[in-house]
Amino acid sequence: MLKWALIFAVIALIAGALGFTGIAGAAAGVAKILFFLFLVVFVVMLLLGVTVFKSVAK
Secondary structure (H helix, E strand, C coil): CHHHHHHHHHHHHHHHHHCCHHHHHHHHHHHHHHHHHHHHHHHHHHHHHHCHHHHHHC
16 A cells, blocks of 8 residues: 555656646645555554453463
């Protein structure tokens, strides 16, 4: 997911540099959504790793 967020961010930068503002805005929006979705999943997995999975492994 983070990989796709970076790909869309690069697409947005290239499109913005070439003057395609509509495509750049859309790609930046998708990259932002994917990045925050990645952060949410990362934090959930981190919390699960600290709490639930630690007690299961014992």
